[in-house]
Each structure stands twice: as C-alpha cells, then as structure tokens.
Amino acid sequence: MTIALIILGAGMGTRMNSDQPKVLHPIAGAPMLVHAMKAGASLDPAKTVIVAGHGAAAVEKAALDFDPTADVVIQSEQLGTAHAVAQAQPALDGFDGDALVLYGDTPFIRPETLAAMTAARLTHDIVVLGFEADAPGRYGRLIMQDDQLAKIVEFKDATDEEKSVNLCNSGVIAADASTLFDLIDAVGNDNAAGEYYLTDIVAIARERQLKATVVRCTEAETLGINSRAELSRAEALFQSNARTAAQADGVTLTAPETVFFAHDTVIGRDSVIEPNVVFGPGVTVESNATIRAFSHLEGCHVSRGAVVGPYARLRPGAELSENVKVGNFVEIKNAQIAEGAKVNHLSYVGDAEIGARSNIGAGTITCNYDGVFKHKTTIGADTFIGSNTMLVAPVTVGDAAMTASGSVITRDVPGGDLAVARAKQENKAGFAVRLFEKLKSRKAKRS
Ligand code: UD1
Ligand code: MG
Numbered sequence: 001m002t003i004a005l006i007i008l009g010a011g012m013g014t015r016m017n018s019d020q021p022k023v024l025h026p027i028a029g030a031p032m033l034v035h036a037m038k039a040g041a042s043l044d045p046a047k048t049v050i051v052a053g054h055g056a057a058a059v060e061k062a063a064l065d066f067d068p069t070a071d072v073v074i075q076s077e078q079l080g081t082a083h084a085v086a087q088a089q090p091a092l093d094g095f096d097g098d099a100l101v102l103y104g105d106t107p108f109i110r111p112e113t114l115a116a117m118t119a120a121r122l123t124h125d126i127v128v129l130g131f132e133a134d135a136p137g138r139y140g141r142l143i144m145q146d147d148q149l150a151k152i153v154e155f156k157d158a159t160d161e162e163k164s165v166n167l168c169n170s171g172v173i174a175a176d177a178s179t180l181f182d183l184i185d186a187v188g189n190d191n192a193a194g195e196y197y198l199t200d201i202v203a204i205a206r207e208r209q210l211k212a213t214v215v216r217c218t219e220a221e222t223l224g225i226n227s228r229a230e231l232s233r234a235e236a237l238f239q240s241n242a243r244t245a246a247q248a249d250g251v252t253l254t255a256p257e258t259v260f261f262a263h264d265t266v267i268g269r270d271s272v273i274e275p276n277v278v279f280g281p282g283v284t285v286e287s288n289a290t291i292r293a294f295s296h297l298e299g300c301h302v303s304r305g306a307v308v309g310p311y312a313r314l315r316p317g318a319e320l321s322e323n324v325k326v327g328n329f330v331e332i333k334n335a336q337i338a339e340g341a342k343v344n345h346l347s348y349v350g351d352a353e354i355g356a357r358s359n360i361g362a363g364t365i366t367c368n369y370d371g372v373f374k375h376k377t378t379i380g381a382d383t384f385i386g387s388n389t390m391l392v393a394p395v396t397v398g399d400a401a402m403t404a405s406g407s408v409i410t411r412d413v414p415g416g417d418l419a420v421a422r423a424k425q426e427n428k429a430g431f432a433v434r435l436f437e438k439l440k441s442r443k444a445k446r447s
Contacts (some may be wrong), residue, residue, distance in 0.1 A: 001099030006088045007098040009033055009104030010053025015227040021055030023104035028238045029262035029281040034066045041110030042214040049088040051075050082187040085145030089181050096330035099177040106224045114215045117174045125210035132218045140169035140199050149212040152199035156192035170222035274278030355381030363388040
C-alpha cells in the first residue's frame with residue numbers, strides 16, 4: 001500500500017507558555033515532531049506532508065533537517081483539525097494511496113500500531129486509532145455500533161451518556177487519500193468549538209455506507225504533550241523505555257535511572273554504562289565498551305573495547321577506534337583517535353588525528369583556534385606526547401616522535417625525533433635556603 005503521512009503541527013500550544021512552537025520542544029534530544037515523523041517513517045511513506053502554522057519557518061527547518069523530501073504546508077489560521085488536513089491536499093495532488101494523519105505533539109506511536117492500522121484498512125474505509133482511558137477527560141469519544149465505529153464525539157459536544165464512554169480518540173486516522181479529502185469537504189463547523197473537526201468524517205462516512213473501525217493501543221502510546229509538565233513526563237517515559245530496551249539488548253546499566261539516552265543512541269552488546277552518563281544525539285557505542293561514570297557523549301563513535309571516563313566529554317566528530325582509552329576530565333572534539341591510543345588525563349583534543357598506540361600525556365592541549373580559524377593537529381602512531389604539551393595547530397608530530405613535558409610545539413616534529421620546546425632549566429645553588437631565611441626573618445619582624 002502506498003502511504004502519505006499528514007502530520008499536524010500548526011497549533012500554538014498555548015499551555016507550553018513558550019516562544020517556540022510546541023512541536024519543536026525536544027524529547028531525548030529531538031523535537032517531538034521528529035519523533036512523530038520517525039514513527040510514520042516506519043511505513044516507508046511515499047510522501048510526508050507537515051502542516052505548520054505557528055513558528056512555521058522553524059517547524060519547516062526541523063522537518064527538512066530530518067527528511068529533506070518532506071513537504072511543509074502552511075495553515076495560517078487554525079480553524080480545526082479537518083481544516084488542517086485539508087491544507088495538505090494540494091501537496092498530494094495526483095497522489096494515489098492511503099493518507100495517515102498523525103499529530104506532531106504525539107511522539108510515541110509505535111511502528112507496530114501503525115502497521116496494524118494499515119492492515120485494518122484492507123477491510124475498512126476508515127481506521128481510527130483508539131485507546132481505553134482510565135480517566136478519559138476531554139478526549140473525543142469513539143462511539144461503537146456492534147463492531148463498527150459509528151461516530152466520534154468531541155468532549156465539548158458529548159451527551160452525559162457519551163461522556164461515560166472510555167474508548168477515546170487518539171487523533172490518528174487512516175483512509176484512502178481521495179476519500180479522506182472528499183469527506184473533509186463535507187465537514188462543517190457548527191459545533192461547540194466552532195471548528196472544523198476531523199473527527200466528523202466518521203459519521204459522514206457512515207452516512208455514505210462506508211465502513212469504519214478502531215485499532216486499539218495503550219494510553220501511554222498516544223500520550224500527547226500540551227504543557228511543560230507533560231513534556232517532562234514524556235521525557236521520563238522515553239528514558240524508562242530506552243533503559244529497558246538497552247538492557248534487553250545486552251547492555252549493563254549499573255544505575256539505569258541515572259543514564260539518559262538520546263532518541264537515536266545505539267549501544268552494542270556487553271557494553272557497560274556506569275552511573276550518571278548522558279548521551280546527546282548521534283552517539284554509537286560498539287560492543288564491549290565501557291562508559292564510566294559522569295561522562296557526556298554527543299555526535300561520536302566509540303569502538304569495541306574502548307574505555308571512556310569517568311568524567312569524560314566526547315563532542316561531535318569524536319571517533320574512538322578499538323581499545324582506545326579516554327580518561328577523566330578529557331574533552332575530545334572532531335578528532336580521530338586510532339586503535340589503542342590513550343588520552344588519560346585532563347586534556348583537550350580538538351580538530352586532530354592521533355595515531356595508533358600513541359600516549360597523550362596529562363594536560364595536553366591541541367591549540368586549534370586562533371580566534372578566527374580552526375586548525376588541525378596530526379599526531380602519528382606510537383608517539384609519546386609529554387605532559388602539558390601545547391600543540392599549536394596547524395602542526396604535525398611524526399610516528400614514534402616524542403615531545404618533552406611542558407613544550408609549546410609550534411613547528412612540525414619529524415618522526416622519531418624528540419622535540420623540546422621550553423625554557424632551559426637553571427639551578428641556583430643554595431638559593432632556596434637563603435630565600436627561606438630571608439622571608440622568615442621578615443615575618444618575625446612584623447609580628
Ligand atoms: C483532538 C481530537 C480529539 C482527540 C484528541 C487527542 C479533533 C476535533 N479532536 O482534540 O478527538 O481525542 O485530539 O489528543 O480532531 N492542529 C492544527 N490545526 C488546527 C487545529 C489543530 O494543526 O487548526 C493540530 C495541533 O497542532 C495538534 C493536533 O492538530 O497537533 C490536535 O489539535 P488539538 O487542538 O490539540 O485537538 P484536541 O482538542 O486535543
Ligand atoms: Mg490536544
């Protein structure tokens with residue numbers, strides 16, 4: 001079945017109390033809109049149309065960052081969910097297949113659930129995703145008639161009897177695209193909110209002898225986000241699921257509740273993640289790696305057997321090969337560290353390449369920024385970089401070379417050489433004893 005996604009995200013999200021459109025607030029490092037797009041992407045859609053309104057330019061950018069082929073259409077006045085879906089029609093001109101409507105503020109719909117909806121479409125014209133709510137509150141109610149969905153009533157328009165129904169509308173709807181737009185054409189706004197309700201298409205479809213049904217999911221899956229409190233609950237739910245999934249994948253989490261994942265974190269089997277580790281977006285950790293306590297990783301790749309931290313920071317572009325060691329208070333950015341190399345203490349390595357088995361001494365810094373441009377540091381294999389070496393980039397240290405501790409390296413070091421770039425030491429015989437005596441006698445005179 002050919003599928004087009006229509007993702008609604010034009011609403012203001014008043015209760016977020018934010019300058020930012022609601023659908024751009026992040027969960028696990030990605031805008032909630034991207035979570036909805038990812039869920040829909042599991043159906044391999046031929047088209048994806050995002051309906052934007054409030055903060056449309058920013059919404060468009062986020063949508064295209066994730067999927068450059070997406071269409072973003074503008075709903076300049078928010079007249080209701082049916083009106084929002086209608087805005088997608090021109091973008092789907094000539095499209096032949098099913099339309100699936102998702103909400104940009106409902107990030108947790110599972111691919112399996114969407115697959116169940118497309119399967120139900122084989123026998124029904126309209127498929128609505130519903131859930132049994134413990135406290136149905138203000139959700140639209142799904143009114144069943146035998147095994148068919150008769151209509152959806154919005155809370156504001158429901159009778160007391162209808163309000164007592166616990167089966168609620170998630171908002172997700174699937175139908176043939178041209179049928180959907182035909183039905184929407186017939187929707188009016190004579191209701192309590194004065195809005196064009198997408199939900200009205202069900203009753204209209206039934207009048208036309210079309211068949212409608214409900215696919216059910218859990219309430220947690222359709223969790224919608226309207227406020228900062230709900231945003232934090234959604235984050236907590238995501239993290240809890242991600243921790244469980246990581247453990248099921250064979251990852252040891254010493255203190256799972258203190259580890260925070262991003263939406264796209266990948267961790268291999270038999271890796272160990274110690275307490276208080278935070279993953280930003282774009283991290284892959286291969287198997288058998290150890291990420292020790294209090295480390296922060298983002299946009300980086302950690303290969304098999306590597307050990308990172310405690311208290312390490314891996315920033316975007318950090319590439320650690322197998323069995324690399326990155327220790328405490330070390331920051332790595334845009335740098336490739338080859339197999340078995342060690343950067344164990346208090347160093348900054350940025351815009352650099354470090355060869356295999358090299359040892360980078362404590363307090364080494366690649367001075368990569370001149371205030372305007374960034375420059376590269378290249379260090380060969382089997383080198384020994386002495387503690388507190390300043391590598392003023394652009395600079396290259398050849399294979400098996402050494403730098404003396406405390407050196408400021410401004411010129412290339414040929415392979416096999418030892419570079420000493422610091423002031424020569426001078427020892428003044430007995431000077432310390434005389435200086436101490438002088439200072440102590442000065443102190444005695446003062447008291
Ligand atoms: C909607 C459903 C309700 C369902 C609930 C689930 C309708 C009429 N009601 O109600 O049955 O139980 O969702 O959460 O559909 N949007 C636009 N343009 C608009 C209006 C809304 O893009 O003109 C977008 C919003 O940004 C949001 C989504 O559509 O992402 C839902 O709109 P919202 O106003 O939250 O609908 P509800 O009243 O919650
Ligand atoms: Mg809502």
